[in-house]
Amino acid sequence: MQIGPIALENRLFVAPMAGVTDRPFRMLCRSLGAGYAVSEMVTSRKELWNTLKTSRRADHAGEPGPIAVQIAGTDAAMMAEAAQYNIDRGAQIIDINMGCPAKKVCNKWAGSALMRDEPLALEIARAVVDAAAPHGVPVTLKMRTGWSADHRNAVKLARDFESAGVQMLTVHGRTREQGYKGSAEYDTIAAVKAAVRVPVVANGDVTSPEKAREVLAATGADAVMIGRAAQGRPWIFREIAHFLATGTHLAPPLVAEVRRLLLDHLQEHYGLYGEYSGVRTARKHIGWYVRALPGGEAFRGRMNGIEDCAQQLRAVSDYFEQLAQGMERIPVHRDAVEAEDEEGAQDEGAATAAH
Numbered sequence: 001m002q003i004g005p006i007a008l009e010n011r012l013f014v015a016p017m018a019g020v021t022d023r024p025f026r027m028l029c030r031s032l033g034a035g036y037a038v039s040e041m042v043t044s045r046k047e048l049w050n051t052l053k054t055s056r057r058a059d060h061a062g063e064p065g066p067i068a069v070q071i072a073g074t075d076a077a078m079m080a081e082a083a084q085y086n087i088d089r090g091a092q093i094i095d096i097n098m099g100c101p102a103k104k105v106c107n108k109w110a111g112s113a114l115m116r117d118e119p120l121a122l123e124i125a126r127a128v129v130d131a132a133a134p135h136g137v138p139v140t141l142k143m144r145t146g147w148s149a150d151h152r153n154a155v156k157l158a159r160d161f162e163s164a165g166v167q168m169l170t171v172h173g174r175t176r177e178q179g180y181k182g183s184a185e186y187d188t189i190a191a192v193k194a195a196v197r198v199p200v201v202a203n204g205d206v207t208s209p210e211k212a213r214e215v216l217a218a219t220g221a222d223a224v225m226i227g228r229a230a231q232g233r234p235w236i237f238r239e240i241a242h243f244l245a246t247g248t249h250l251a252p253p254l255v256a257e258v259r260r261l262l263l264d265h266l267q268e269h270y271g272l273y274g275e276y277s278g279v280r281t282a283r284k285h286i287g288w289y290v291r292a293l294p295g296g297e298a299f300r301g302r303m304n305g306i307e308d309c310a311q312q313l314r315a316v317s318d319y320f321e322q323l324a325q326g327m328e329r330i331p332v333h334r335d336a337v338e339a340e341d342e343e344g345a346q347d348e349g350a351a352t353a354a355h
């Protein structure tokens with residue numbers, strides 16, 4: 001699997017998720033079998049590039065390549081400048097966000113809303129490709145199947161983006177209007193794949209090894225991208241890789257391994273965010289790890305009362321040590337990913353709005 005000149009390790013990708021796929025989480029997923037991880041979106045608004053939020057998002061220290069930075073915005077010239085800025089800071093691939101069901105930003109529609117304005121969407125793609133091409137940096141783009149059920153224009157746009165020089169397309173099998181409701185559909189992704197020569201990545205509702213195999217087969221896509229199912233379950237990538245290679249299931253991880261992974265994840269997380277924000281933003285990750293485990297819900301509640309790193313680490317360590325006394329491995333995952341709730345959708349909107 002290649003993105004332009006860049007070879008990837010496999011065809012299992014972590015989806016960009018604002019507020020989730022920061023450097024520690026991306027590196028964790030990479031170490032557990034994901035071949036590629038795109039950063040959370042970075043705004044094209046220059047006045048925000050020096051904010052703490054954007055500089056944390058632009059932190060790639062120690063990350064295995066390729067470094068892929070997603071940019072979001074509604075103005076072609078600003079997007080070109082954002083591409084240039086991120087390339088100067090080490091981006092090896094630039095991804096354009098036309099996938100978020102974001103709210104209005106500065107009276108303009110960003111993310112997947114751009115799919116409604118085809119000339120602007122294309123102008124942005126061309127401008128970003130023009131900015132990146134002299135550096136040999138490939139440009140990729142993530143979109144949905146269309147604006148609404150009556151306006152499913154992913155195939156037309158995919159052809160236009162390919163002609164503009166975009167070198168990989170990711171399609172989330174929902175329209176912008178759907179937000180995260182309903183189920184992803186894969187026919188449109190298959191149609192996009194059939195319409196272009198550049199690699200196509202299928203995304204939406206892949207929650208298990210079987211589903212990954214099914215979606216790859218149904219779409220003919222070159223890769224699958226996994227978002228919510230990796231939250232609190234970063235080992236899903238090695239589970240899928242094993243299943244695709246052998247047709248058999250890998251045993252769930254040992255409780256002791258999950259304890260170690262989470263404690264290491266937390267240390268990296270605090271390193272990026274510092275104590276105050278680190279403890280607070282770590283709570284959602286901890287909640288995702290434990291949500292399906294015995295006593296997980298109660299433990300998740302108790303986390304809200306803890307305000308320093310040492311105590312949070314201790315509590316997590318104790319919880320898993322106690323769990324390990326009753327079971328060697330975590331229970332087999334039931335194939336049920338929560339439909340994206342308001343909280344997650346708002347996270348994403350807020351992340352964009354904050355930009």
Ligand SMILES: Cc1cc2nc3c(=O)[nH]c(=O)nc-3n(C[C@H](O)[C@H](O)[C@H](O)COP(=O)(O)O)c2cc1C
Binds near residue numbers: 020172204225226340
């Ligand atoms: C909390 C959250 C934040 C997200 N942030 C982004 C983002 O920054 N850029 C983007 O292109 N998509 C973003 N998405 C969409 C995901 O990349 C993905 O397309 C979507 O979750 C569907 O895949 P899944 O069913 O595997 O989760 C976000 C999704 C969630 C749940």
